[in-house]
Amino acid sequence: AQSVTQLDSHVSVSEGTPVLLRCNYSSSYSPSLFWYVQHPNKGLQLLLKYTSAATLVKGINGFEAEFKKSETSFHLTKPSAHMSDAAEYFCVVSDLYNQGGKLIFGQGTELSVKP
Amino acid sequence: EPEVTQTPSHQVTQMGQEVILRCVPISNHLYFYWYRQILGQKVEFLVSFYNNEISEKSEIFDDQFSVERPDGSNFTLKIRSTKLEDSAMYFCASVGGVQNIQYFGAGTRLSVL
Numbered sequence: 001a002q003s004v005t006q007l008d009s010h011v012s013v014s015e016g017t018p019v020l021l022r023c024n025y026s027s028s029y030s031p032s033l034f035w036y037v038q039h040p041n042k043g044l045q046l047l048l049k050y051t052s053a054a055t056l057v058k059g060i061n062g063f064e065a066e067f068k069k070s071e072t073s074f075h076l077t078k079p080s081a082h083m084s085d086a087a088e089y090f091c092v093v094s095d096l097y098n099q100g101g102k103l104i105f106g107q108g109t110e111l112s113v114k115p
Numbered sequence: 116e117p118e119v120t121q122t123p124s125h126q127v128t129q130m131g132q133e134v135i136l137r138c139v140p141i142s143n144h145l146y147f148y149w150y151r152q153i154l155g156q157k158v159e160f161l162v163s164f165y166n167n168e169i170s171e172k173s174e175i176f177d178d179q180f181s182v183e184r185p186d187g188s189n190f191t192l193k194i195r196s197t198k199l200e201d202s203a204m205y206f207c208a209s210v211g212g213v214q215n216i217q218y219f220g221a222g223t224r225l226s227v228l
Contacts, residue, residue, distance in 0.1 A: 043219045046218070100165055100210055103208075106157065107157045
């Protein structure tokens with residue numbers, strides 16, 4: 001079975017300061033891990049994806065995430081927050097070798113960015 | 116850039132009525148999905164569809180739900196007799212290519228009164 005836990009339901013940062021959104025996963029299989037972002041009234045947009053290549057994954061808009069198998073974590077970071085980063089972020093897991101397999105979502109973390 | 120489109124963006128219906136939510140996946144994609152997100156809760160998988168049949172469904176996807184790909188472009192979710200608890204945002208997604216990335220539509224907000 002697979003599951004994802006996002007450790008913070010809400011994170012608030014000031015513009016220009018670092019962002020850290022935490023995610024722990026559980027998987028019986030080799031996992032694919034994703035971060036998706038959802039801006040208000042928009043669909044889910046893929047930020048980045050881990051699929052067993054490099055453990056540090058770079059995504060769009062300056063975000064990156066590091067896969068740590070020993071800690072079963074896949075935390076999302078960004079060195080400097082921008083106002084446009086305010087959104088809901090979802091950590092997601094699926095089975096790496098199951099082409100077309102379903103996604104399992106975390107509960108989401110709402111990121112607020114203060115001026 | 117190709118995108119998944121969903122219509123309508125908001126659907127209001129009376130309890131017990133049938134609704135059909137429509138999705139146009141990215142052309143040449145082969146796998147199609149429906150997910151839902153009840154307000155304040157996580158996004159949940161409903162069903163996946165491949166080669167004109169359901170490949171996996173969750174326990175939420177009971178006999179009230181059905182999916183169809185009536186032509187080469189549309190992918191629909193039908194709820195036969197809506198309940199209050201069906202009120203949610205419904206997302207369609209599709210996958211194509213070796214990267215196995217699911218691309219999502221903007222969602223349909225279903226309100227059952």
